[in-house]
Amino acid sequence: MLAPMVLWLLLFVVVPGAILFVYSFCERDEIGGVVFTFTWTNYQRVFDPVYLRIFGRSIGYAAVTTVICAVVGYPVAYYMARAGESLRNKLLLLVMVPFWTSFLIRTYAWITILKQEGLLNSLVKAADLGIGPFDLLYTPAAVVIGLVYAYLPFMILPIYGSAEKLDNSLIEAAYDLGAGPMRAFSAVIVPLTMPGIAAGTLLVFVPAIGMFAITDLMGGAKVPMIGNVIQNQFLLARNWPFGAALGVVFMLMFVVTYVILQRRGSRPA
């Protein structure tokens, strides 16, 4: 039973990781080939302020995305978990629908909505409010909108999972002991759905750091994210060793985030 799993992990996780790790210590020749030597220069370059700033910016965008996903996703997930079974299944379906739609179509749909002569600006114009048109596309706001839209289901589903398991009598007990809705929420509901929030944070934050397609398409490639830089090193600059070093650092950040969240999530619950 275990053997296929081990083989799968070996082939698709361990081997590519090892290749990346080995490449990250290599050098690049003039035509973009990989020269197998041992050097720290790639890692020294990673910690160059230029790239650190990009890392920082990527983390910042990912953090904003995660917070918005949590704030928007929590009420949705909670309401779904408390709804009757037939409504719950319909809502779950609605959350899942974007998964089945092509990524490019979803992203271009947003471009159509946000661009200068797009749906949003046309509506604002038609409403004749005396405001607009807004320059939304190719701004940080557009990037965040795109990221939130792409990752929201990954926040909703884990929270839904833990909210559904929440025993209603615990909420009633909180009310019974004098907690109003706000206190019951902060003292009982949030702590008990924390595993879902932690899992959702992990599933949104980590991939959002590395996302490059949305930042390219909706950010207009004006502000590079770490994902764009890595992509460029491999495809345009043809500096695979440097791209590999960025990837390894990036992966280490994943692991550290995961371990921290895992620790918090496994406190007595």
Next chain:
Amino acid sequence: MADVPKPMIELRGVTKRFGSFTAVNQVSLTVKTGEFITLLGPSGCGKTTLLRLLAGFEMPDEGTVLLDGEDVSHVPPYRRSVNQVFQSYALFPHMTVQENVGFGLRMQQVAPAELAARVADVLRMVSLEEMAGRYPHQLSGGQRQRVAIARAIVPRPKVLLLDEPLSALDAKLRHGMQLELKRLQRKLGLTFVFVTHDQEEALTMSDRIAVINQGRIEQLGDATEIYHRPRTAFAADFIGQANLLESTIVGRNGTTAKIRLASGLELVIASGELPAAATKALVSVRPEKIHIGRSPAIAENIFQARIEEEIFQGATDRLTLITDQGTRLHALVANESATQEAFHEGDRVYCSLHLDDLVIVQAE
């Protein structure tokens, strides 16, 4: 003016519906301060809904709920001075025993020093001082139960609601907790509303019992009254065991009346509660009220029967009797000693019934 104790709880014509189902139907009930009242009934009878109406988890569709003279019909649970012990205990799994018990006081913004003292006090009362730092999942069922009780009494509510709190415990622990709860209630002088489907539990603990069936109170009274003088067939059958006998009234003589069962067996009953116009009566007889002997006793309502079945239960023997006329009756006799002449299957015996032990539960 005489010092009439104020009612702590007053329900006036309370009705609660869920869709087309009426869970609680026109219930009126008054509970005195410091009283231990039990709502007893089968599952789905509305007793839990009644409790939830008192807690504030449900609001009545009709009628009024008064708590200590104040109309709380539509007051949310967090503004009612009422606390509940939940059937599943509903302890907060992410809090220690101490934090669970202190929750209500924290919500009342009691000063930390006073909070700690009151929590320590109540934990001592339920003998859980050493468990203060544990989490609920580290406790046994009985300990969790005591935490749930401690958590509910520490905010000093006016009324404590208990929703089948003992149903998850094993028999031995349950008996212990019944007595412990009763003692606690006397000590605190707190009004208890206890919900159970266990008639024995109700009889053991309560000052008064409300027998609930199909959303209504069938009978309200103290344990002996409920047991010895059931007013409806449901009450007679639900509490303890009862032989329910359909009969026609064949004669009256001052304070007594003669009834005839379908089999032809004739018995004499007290007619005090029999309406003058009644022609039929449903009569309840408790199994232990049937006296059985080898020779006819000098008593009323003597008849002969054969023992069809005998089930040994330790302290008692459960007998199924068939009277010579053919009526089947269940009887319970004490196993006084092993050497004494015992009754066995197939034996013919003399039975007698005191006329006060034939209780009319329905007459038409």
